Amino acid sequence: MTGSVLVVEDDPGLAEALAEALAGEGYRVHVSPHGAAALEWLGESRRPDLVLVDVMMPVMDGPTFRLRQLADPGLAAIPTLAMTAAVDHRLFQMRVDGWLRKPIPLESLLAAARRWCPTGALPRWAGERSVPPGVTGRHARGAPGPEWRPGTPAK
Amino acid sequence: MMLASPTRARGTFSPAGDPPGVDALPWGSHLCHFYRTGGDLLDVLIPFFREGIARHEACVWVAAPPVSAGEARAALGAAVADLAERISRGQVVVVGHQEWRARGAGATAVGDAPWAVEAGRAAEGGFRGTRLAGNASWLDHAAPCGCAEHEGRVREAFVAHRVAGLCGYRLDRCGPIDALDAARSHQATLLRRGGRWERIEGPSPQRATEDLHRHALELERRVEERTALLEDALRARDEFLSVAAHELRTPLASLKLYVEILARAAQRGPLDAADASRRLERARVQCDRLDALLNNLLDLSRIRSGRIALFPEELDLAALAGQAHARFSDELARSGRPFRLDAPAPVLGRWDLLRLEQVFNNLIANAVRHAPGAAVEVSVRARADRALLTVRDEGPGIAAEVLPSLFESYAQATPSRGGIGLGLWIVRRIVEAMGGTVAVESRPGRGTAFTADLPLRAGGGEDPP
Numbered sequence: 001m002t003g004s005v006l007v008v009e010d011d012p013g014l015a016e017a018l019a020e021a022l023a024g025e026g027y028r029v030h031v032s033p034h035g036a037a038a039l040e041w042l043g044e045s046r047r048p049d050l051v052l053v054d055v056m057m058p059v060m061d062g063p064t065f066r067l068r069q070l071a072d073p074g075l076a077a078i079p080t081l082a083m084t085a086a087v088d089h090r091l092f093q094m095r096v097d098g099w100l101r102k103p104i105p106l107e108s109l110l111a112a113a114r115r116w117c118p119t120g121a122l123p124r125w126a127g128e129r130s131v132p133p134g135v136t137g138r139h140a141r142g143a144p145g146p147e148w149r150p151g152t153p154a155k
Numbered sequence: 156m157m158l159a160s161p162t163r164a165r166g167t168f169s170p171a172g173d174p175p176g177v178d179a180l181p182w183g184s185h186l187c188h189f190y191r192t193g194g195d196l197l198d199v200l201i202p203f204f205r206e207g208i209a210r211h212e213a214c215v216w217v218a219a220p221p222v223s224a225g226e227a228r229a230a231l232g233a234a235v236a237d238l239a240e241r242i243s244r245g246q247v248v249v250v251g252h253q254e255w256r257a258r259g260a261g262a263t264a265v266g267d268a269p270w271a272v273e274a275g276r277a278a279e280g281g282f283r284g285t286r287l288a289g290n291a292s293w294l295d296h297a298a299p300c301g302c303a304e305h306e307g308r309v310r311e312a313f314v315a316h317r318v319a320g321l322c323g324y325r326l327d328r329c330g331p332i333d334a335l336d337a338a339r340s341h342q343a344t345l346l347r348r349g350g351r352w353e354r355i356e357g358p359s360p361q362r363a364t365e366d367l368h369r370h371a372l373e374l375e376r377r378v379e380e381r382t383a384l385l386e387d388a389l390r391a392r393d394e395f396l397s398v399a400a401h402e403l404r405t406p407l408a409s410l411k412l413y414v415e416i417l418a419r420a421a422q423r424g425p426l427d428a429a430d431a432s433r434r435l436e437r438a439r440v441q442c443d444r445l446d447a448l449l450n451n452l453l454d455l456s457r458i459r460s461g462r463i464a465l466f467p468e469e470l471d472l473a474a475l476a477g478q479a480h481a482r483f484s485d486e487l488a489r490s491g492r493p494f495r496l497d498a499p500a501p502v503l504g505r506w507d508l509l510r511l512e513q514v515f516n517n518l519i520a521n522a523v524r525h526a527p528g529a530a531v532e533v534s535v536r537a538r539a540d541r542a543l544l545t546v547r548d549e550g551p552g553i554a555a556e557v558l559p560s561l562f563e564s565y566a567q568a569t570p571s572r573g574g575i576g577l578g579l580w581i582v583r584r585i586v587e588a589m590g591g592t593v594a595v596e597s598r599p600g601r602g603t604a605f606t607a608d609l610p611l612r613a614g615g616g617e618d619p620p
Contacts (some may be wrong), residue, residue: 011524020434
């Protein structure tokens with residue numbers, strides 16, 4: 001059984017490309033165009049292994065989505081990464097497990113999926129570094145490796 | 156500061172040419188001159204008013220002997236071809252001194268003085284200011300003294316208005332003291348001696364300093380005003396550039412992902428043809444998005460620098476709606492969004508094909524962006540001699556306070572989320588160039604509808620290629 005990823009991104013082109021990249025590696029992907037749609041989808045007892053969420057979105061933005069997610073005991077534990085072009089206060093308010101810096105290189109995206117989808121393929125980087133390349137964050141799980149420190153934006 | 160310009164060779168009035176410094180007069184100027192004959196008077200006043208007329212200023216000539224109002228009109232008419240028309244438009248007023256004095260008889264406040272009334276009328280008429288001249292000063296006073304005091308008051312009052320005045324004194328009617336007073340109480344005196352013009356600056360250094368100070372303040376105020384405007388424009392442009400760069404990066408990021416996906420798949424082994432062509436098609440869609448964005452960016456400067464050139468041809472608006480629907484249907488279908496086309500009958504007319512496609516594209520792209528996940532409908536209808544093109548979405552709607560600025564360009568728009576703020580502005584400019592109007596109807600929570608109302612024959616053949 002492979003892992004599943006929820007992509008919350010309002011730009012249909014980018015959402016599609018992200019879904020395509022993940023699906024190509026065997027992950028099951030669901031795309032929601034904004035936070036409210038994502039909560040609705042999650043509300044039907046769906047528990048993806050990983051949530052990738054955009055910061056700026058209409059209807060419901062990333063920070064609001066994250067606030068609601070953390071307030072729901074059933075959803076709070078789902079690993080969540082923000083996708084953002086700018087590392088700013090909004091990102092830190094979200095208390096995410098890490099973030100992917102836009103434009104997201106394919107390698108970083110797939111490394112993040114491998115890292116946070118326990119049911120997916122064994123991460124290729126396992127044993128080499130504790131945090132996949134391109135994924136950083138205050139709440140990154142595992143012991144910080146030599147290349148990681150809190151707040152370091154992805155290269 | 157007024158500098159005397161060298162006499163110019165226009166001299167139909169005088170071998171000495173025009174009097175110096177009557178061309179560009181700073182507002183608040185108050186000059187005087189001395190004359191002996193009606194010919195002398197005309198030599199000064201005709202160039203004075205001719206320059207004012209050419210500068211789009213209102214001109215008021217208070218005529219007094221030895222030149223009557225009729226003679227003044229005839230002389231000015233010989234120098235200004237369309238004088239009659241300018242008089243009827245109110246730019247030029249030639250009035251006899253008795254009538255002028257009668258008008259001023261009841262005036263107590265400075266604002267009621269005939270010259271102030273004329274200045275107000277000129278401002279309302281859109282003229283840049285008012286030029287006044289008269290030679291009745293010697294008649295205004297029973298004894299031609301005390302004029303210094305009077306002129307001094309006039310001078311003070313002038314400063315607050317966009318008015319420039321030229322007073323004429325008849326040499327054989329004023330005594331030496333009067334002449335001295337006149338020269339003293341004006342900013343400068345124009346004098347012709349030995350066939351040459353001379354400009355004698357007023358004798359008060361204090362007054363000259365005040366004038367300089369006043370001009371400097373005015374200049375400073377204008378510079379500050381302009382600088383603030385420029386700074387605002389620059390800030391808006393900087394913001395726009397960063398937003399535009401962000402917008403260009405989004406399709407580019409998608410495009411890059413597809414390229415990387417294909418490269419990764421190719422490394423693993425032979426590409427599956429169907430997979431590859433699907434991914435390439437999606438990459439192409441992102442290229443189209445980049446292209447559309449760049450077109451809008453280019454249109455920004457094109458449209459700002461002039462009107463939109465239209466190339467009308469016979470078209471069916473319903474068919475164009477169908478093509479636009481087809482362009483976006485894949486994208487909306489993949490995200491599971493209902494996308495309806497409602498164009499049951501042909502709507503024939505003469506329009507510019509590319510510009511109409513742009514209207515469809517911008518309106519649909521706007522709905523895709525701002526009503527994420529919601530249903531979208533494109534409809535086309537004919538109503539009498541108009542065509543109605545509507546793009547409706549069932550998205551979150553637009554707050555009422557944002558609606559009025561929706562069609563303004565980036566400088567005014569406050570995009571809460573993405574978009575370079577050009578799409579709707581371009582739609583409005585195109586539709587208006589076609590002689591139509593564009594309207595928006597929106598209620599929060601109930602969706603938004605943009606409707607372009609176009610004449611069936613938009614921007615006929617008179618448009619430049």
